[in-house]
Amino acid sequence: MRPLGRVLNPSSMAVIGGGAWCAEVINQARKFGFTGDIWPVHPKADQVSGERAVPSIADLPRPPDVAFIGINRHATIPVISELSAAGAGGAVCFASGFTEAKAEDDQGADLQAQLVAAAGDMPILGPNCYGFVNGLERAAIWPDQHGMRPVDRGVAILTQSSNIAINMTMQQRALPLAFMLTCGNQAQTHQADIASALLDDDRITAIGVHIEGFGDLRKWEVLAAKAQDRGVPIIALKMGRSQHAQAATISHTASLAGGDAGAQAFLDRLGIARLGDIPSFLECLKLLHVAGRLDGNGLGMISCSGGEASLAADMAEGRDLYFPPLTDQQRTDLRAALGPMVALANPLDYHTYIWRDTEAMTRAWSGMTGRDKAMTMSIVDYPHTDATDWACATQAALNCVAATGRPFAVTATLPELMPEHVAQQLSDGGVVPFSGLHEALSAVEAAARPLPPASDPVLLPSDAPADQVLSEAEAKSALADFGLRIPRSCEVAAEDAEQIPNDLQEPFAVKGVGLAHKSEHGAVRLGVARSDLTETARSIGTDTVLIEEMANGAVAEMLIGVTRDAAHGYVLTLGAGGVLTEILRDTVSVLIPSSRAAVQAALGKLACAPLLAGYRGKTAADMDAILDAVETVQNYVIANAATVEEVEVNPLICTTEDAVAVDALIRKARQ
Numbered sequence: 001m002r003p004l005g006r007v008l009n010p011s012s013m014a015v016i017g018g019g020a021w022c023a024e025v026i027n028q029a030r031k032f033g034f035t036g037d038i039w040p041v042h043p044k045a046d047q048v049s050g051e052r053a054v055p056s057i058a059d060l061p062r063p064p065d066v067a068f069i070g071i072n073r074h075a076t077i078p079v080i081s082e083l084s085a086a087g088a089g090g091a092v093c094f095a096s097g098f099t100e101a102k103a104e105d106d107q108g109a110d111l112q113a114q115l116v117a118a119a120g121d122m123p124i125l126g127p128n129c130y131g132f133v134n135g136l137e138r139a140a141i142w143p144d145q146h147g148m149r150p151v152d153r154g155v156a157i158l159t160q161s162s163n164i165a166i167n168m169t170m171q172q173r174a175l176p177l178a179f180m181l182t183c184g185n186q187a188q189t190h191q192a193d194i195a196s197a198l199l200d201d202d203r204i205t206a207i208g209v210h211i212e213g214f215g216d217l218r219k220w221e222v223l224a225a226k227a228q229d230r231g232v233p234i235i236a237l238k239m240g241r242s243q244h245a246q247a248a249t250i251s252h253t254a255s256l257a258g259g260d261a262g263a264q265a266f267l268d269r270l271g272i273a274r275l276g277d278i279p280s281f282l283e284c285l286k287l288l289h290v291a292g293r294l295d296g297n298g299l300g301m302i303s304c305s306g307g308e309a310s311l312a313a314d315m316a317e318g319r320d321l322y323f324p325p326l327t328d329q330q331r332t333d334l335r336a337a338l339g340p341m342v343a344l345a346n347p348l349d350y351h352t353y354i355w356r357d358t359e360a361m362t363r364a365w366s367g368m369t370g371r372d373k374a375m376t377m378s379i380v381d382y383p384h385t386d387a388t389d390w391a392c393a394t395q396a397a398l399n400c401v402a403a404t405g406r407p408f409a410v411t412a413t414l415p416e417l418m419p420e421h422v423a424q425q426l427s428d429g430g431v432v433p434f435s436g437l438h439e440a441l442s443a444v445e446a447a448a449r450p451l452p453p454a455s456d457p458v459l460l461p462s463d464a465p466a467d468q469v470l471s472e473a474e475a476k477s478a479l480a481d482f483g484l485r486i487p488r489s490c491e492v493a494a495e496d497a498e499q500i501p502n503d504l505q506e507p508f509a510v511k512g513v514g515l516a517h518k519s520e521h522g523a524v525r526l527g528v529a530r531s532d533l534t535e536t537a538r539s540i541g542t543d544t545v546l547i548e549e550m551a552n553g554a555v556a557e558m559l560i561g562v563t564r565d566a567a568h569g570y571v572l573t574l575g576a577g578g579v580l581t582e583i584l585r586d587t588v589s590v591l592i593p594s595s596r597a598a599v600q601a602a603l604g605k606l607a608c609a610p611l612l613a614g615y616r617g618k619t620a621a622d623m624d625a626i627l628d629a630v631e632t633v634q635n636y637v638i639a640n641a642a643t644v645e646e647v648e649v650n651p652l653i654c655t656t657e658d659a660v661a662v663d664a665l666i667r668k669a670r671q
Helices: 020-032 073-086 108-119 162-169 191-198 217-230 243-253 260-270 278-291 306-316 328-338 358-367 388-404 420-428 437-447 472-480 494-499 530-540 596-603 609-613 623-639
Strands: 012-016 037-041 066-069 091-093 132-134 139-141 154-159 177-182 204-211 234-238 273-275 299-303 375-379 408-412 432-435 489-493 508-512 524-528 544-549 556-565 569-576 587-591 644-654 659-661 664-668
Touching (some): 020 037, 066 073, 073 091, 154 191, 154 278, 191 204, 204 278, 260 569, 260 587, 273 278, 306 437, 328 358, 358 388, 375 388, 408 437, 420 432, 432 437, 472 489, 472 623, 472 644, 472 664, 489 494, 494 530, 508 530, 524 530, 530 544, 556 623, 569 623, 623 644, 623 659
Parallel strands (some): 012 066, 154 204, 204 234, 234 273, 375 408, 408 432
Antiparallel strands (some): 132 139, 489 544, 508 524, 644 664
């Protein structure tokens, strides 16, 4: 494909069509200060929006760097072909009615395939795409109003939603938007391709991606590696947590949302922090622009109100943030600045004794910074009536950054109480101006997330439909071939239960064969003596039973599960196991393959992790045996990726010396 740089930084544009949308593209381009050539193309009109029109693409003075195609979907395809043959840099395809409309129109997918074929190696954005606004080069290929301003450097945002894009350009948070681009259906040019091209511009300080579906996972892996190499952070606003959002995603851009556990695991693997709402997303981009990625998750909090300090502490609860206690040196510095009447702590309520004394405020606020605090935050709400008396807070924050060189923020608890001009003054001086306390804490938590170690590419999913569920014995045997520890067992007719091999040691577990949820059917009996086998087997109600030795001495029962996620690969879920798994919901997910270290780190995030480590003086489980079990399940899935859809070991009995799978399920395709 031809390089995207020419499209994204154009010096000439053609506008194909003459309707209101095309006229507005020309209006917005000139309004934003675009100084390049604009060539309307219309078979009948002499001019469009004040610009002289030419009747055809062949009549253009030269191939345009970018073309906005504002005609219907059927007419778009031959125009794309003609532009590609002429050597155009690329095109924005505005028309809809392609794969995003396949539920209502069976032509859409075929038309989109024709569109891609017509483009050849010419980049196309869309279809179903609004275009982009480049604030660095004053280039707007955009058929609607927007709120962007020219900037010398700033953040880039890529989204699949034109409406969300328009709304974000209207932000008044002193966030310098260098680029706003809508991706549409990504028929040819992928969102990750565009982000990767933007990484080549040193003026881009951070990238935010609004993702409905990932599509090509390999492109995201390449993007994440390039971003880490360039030192440019990427954050995400990922849709699809709910079933309703997943359904809306498919109908919007034909993107496959997949399961949210898989999406989160993929983002974690890429080192892309996820925000849950648009305001927090914008505030995090602002933090990254001003201060960059944070070097830890320690937070210093300052307020002149005890109520605000308490509120901040409560709102930080449950987040991956903590308030480091004050050091002796910090206490000395703060006592010198604040006097004896203030109780020293973090969060700090410094009262109002030093308000208006900019020098004392600077000393106090600087005293709350330190290497153990990745961000120090002062809560200041500027009144919209008369904020003159608050100038001391602005200056103290600016002085603090200049004196300490540590990340510092001024946070308004209410977004509307951070005036844009004050936010701009703070940002220009290296202070992060946060609009909203919730948003600030979300942004700091995301920016503090450490980058993961390098990992192998994810195992891509197959599409073979599962048409076979192995019996428990078959599933255990298949996993045991890869090294999973299982109890000794045998399957027998219920009437012949006592005819089991003599070397099997009681007590036994007796299970019905052929039932998906044996416990729910009362088809599992534990602690059965050899003499009671026949009676017990008959009472279960299945013709065949599985009789196996009991695994005793459990420190904990664990779950190892793998599901094939068509959008994200193979999701490996680890958690508390046994019959209460669905009630406890204590699980964590990663993607296959995951290293031994990554699996151990994931296990450490579980609420039941203290049980594995030896809770309250009890003996710990054999962690190496647990990791071995997880590794064998991964190896089975990797070897059978073409057919396997689901694997579950539940429970894995974790003892002080072993980890034994006492139940297993495998769902797969026969071929």
